[in-house]
Amino acid sequence: MSKAQIKEILGEMSLSEKIGQLCQVQPHGRDIDGRIRAGEVGSVINAVGDDAYHFQWLAVEQSRLRIPLLIGRDVIHGFNTIFPIPLGQAASFDPCAVRKAAELAALESATAGVNWTFSPMLDIARDPRWGRIAESFGEDTLLGSIMGCAMVEGYQLAGIAACAKHFVGYGAAEGGRDYSQANITERQLRDTYLPPFQAAVMAGAMSVMTAFNELDGVPMSGHRPLIVDTLKKAWGFDGLVVSDWNSIIEMITHGFARDEAEAAAKALHGGVDMEMASGSFLRHLPLLLESGQIGIEQIDEAVSRVLRIKFELGLFEQPYGRERQMPALAKRLELARSLARDSCVLLKNDGVLPLRDDLQRVAVVGPMADAPGDQLGCWVFDADHGRTTTVLAAIRQRLGEPGVAFEPGLASCRDVGEANFAAAEAAVRGADVAIVCLGEDAGLSGEAHCRAHLGLPGAQARLLEKLAATGTPVVVVLFTGRPLVLAPTLQSAGALLLAWHPGSEGGPAITDLLFGESPSGRLPVSMPRSEGQIPVYYGHKNTGRPPSPNAPSIPSGTPLDPTHFCAAYLDEDHRPLFPFGFGLSYTRFEYDAPQVKNEVVPLNGVLLASVRVTNVGAFSGTETVQLYVRDLCASVTRPVTELKAFKRITLSSGQCETVEFEVPVHHLSFHDAAYHLSVEPGDFHLWLTGDSASGTSVSFRIAPQ
Secondary structure (H helix, E strand, O other): OOHHHHHHHHHHOOHHHHHHHOEEEOOOOOOHHHHHHOOOOOEEEOOOOHHHHHHHHHHHHHOOOOOOOEEEEOOOOEOOOEOOOHHHHHHOOOHHHHHHHHHHHHHHHHOOOOOEEOOOEOOOOOOOOOHHHHHOOOOOHHHHHHHHHHHHHHHHHOOOEOEEEEEOOHHHEHHHOOOOOEOOOHHHHHHHHOHHHHHHHHOOOOEEEEOOOEEOOEEHHHOHHHHHHHHHHHOOOOOEEEOOOOOOOHHHHHOOOOOHHHHHHHHHHHOOOEEEOOOHHHHHHHHHHHOOOOOHHHHHHHHHHHHHHHHHOOOOOOOOOOOOOOOOHHHHHHHHHHHHHHHOEEEEEOOOOOOOOOOOOEEEEOOOOOOOOHHHOOOOOOOOHHHOOOHHHHHHHHHOHHHEEEEOOOOOOOOOOOOOHHHHHHHHHOOOEEEEEEEOOHHHOOOOOOOOOOOOOOOHHHHHHHHHOOOOOEEEEEEOOOOOOOHHHHHHOOEEEEOOOOOOOHHHHHHHHHOOOOOOOOOOOOEOOOHHHOOOOOOOEOOOOOOOOOOOOOOOOEOOEOOOOOOOOOOOOOOOOEOOOOOEOOOOEEEOOOEEOOOEEEOOOEEEEEEEEEEOOOOOEEEEEEEEEEEOOOOOOOEOOEEEEEEEEEEOOOOEEEEEEEEEHHHHOEEOOOOOEEOOOEEEEEEEEOOOOOOOEEEEEEEOO
């Protein structure tokens, strides 16, 4: 749409119609039909199906200017067909699959009148206590950027506007408590938390949502330096900025605005173009304009951005959506099954997996074994529950019902009673293997669902101990929206498969893996040993006294003679239980020493690195080869390792492949002592390995121009 077209429409609009375009309302608000007819609504949130089409009809057939509506919905990891939670999707390290899943979710939601999704969530999350880590892509900036771009491309390929959220720092909520302040340094903000949003903008994301948190005393819905100066001006973002639910008037509670009028003024001045739900723009912008506290040019700029996205979506020509080719249901379910399979991470296997199809009797136990709603996870308002297949159902389909005994042991994940333990133990004693499905139900993760204690809820740990004591081999399948503290669980499990909340086809995907397909998921986030370690993440700083690999230990010195005083715990290992990038397969991959073709690389050059990987096990498998670097000395301290590239490869038993990488030197840039984004000449280490804590390094140097 040209600027002239927008200017023409703006010239025809009354003030109330302009302000209406900046208001997103709920479908059951007061006199919503009348407001839409009057042209005083720009968007409706959470209207689907007949309601969505009715509201759109009112806007384009009954209003004076016939401006179509944006119909927004939280389509987070699927619409009718549910895919793994985003944290699980990130574990696939497969952006192509993530893009396809987002496209399918957009296609399904479009049939219900939705044209705007509030996804992807790009918050870097390093605290598993935070409930919304489930919606994130984990702890790493590069992985989050790549997966976020894949989602943006998938949604918008299907004609649905993506929304990169939450801008910015929301994933660093203090103490893992939702909505809390985020204590982020300027350099961390620029190097860690902003890049996924910039990548999404470069990928064409049509909208960005502001976060609930404050940064350095300024709530994000009023943060002009970041929204206007960085997002809109420095990055050239010409799309729509929408507030999160009620986040504008919540600036009063923050203590940043005296009343609704001041909150509305600060939000508009701060760069917010559309208000979600709370209505302060509607109530106060006219008087703020009359009193000179805001200017008409600010309103016109925001309206222009709203109109632009509507034109880019083609809503003026096809307000009810265009005809789209929907894949057959079987194809949709196969994609859900494939992505769920690739998202599962095998954390332990003492040889009990894979299982044989000729087992005489399998015991399926645990509250998550037959919990179709809970295996979907959070944010699944529109799920078709008839499409969900549980682990119990899938194993029965594979082995036949007579060979499968089922005793849940607990009524739910949070059940603390032990009355049904005896029946579960009896079922397990008579079986060749026990498949024990444990974890968090869907209600224990997501927004405002934060946890201080990350062990298995309820009496699940006690149930597992009882089952392990029978002597029957135990395979734990763990359903969760976050990393849990797993050390006690590992002791009782012969194998542990981390399934996250895997979605509609979780049962068949898990069954595929249990009975032979080699797991390929890799952790997108570090797994803590205990809550006291948190935050624990791979890309930390070295400090001046890095911990010994053999910690914990009692330092032998004193403050007068600080021998062995280091950045560690006395009572816990400083390292994660499982590192970022970790995941087992049924086979084993052997890495040769990494090779750097050009050991001296110019500032404007490309680093060329390779490694030979061999499948030395008995099974075919997929490995994710990960490239990490470390800048050894710079004008500011740098992380001990940083992921810079990765590739998935599939090798049959005995097969080898040389995996090559080309990393432009500018990908090694960071914000220096003067906050300039640059690459500094100097010495680096490089690893090509299977996770962030293994492998041997090779050196290279970046030379001055």
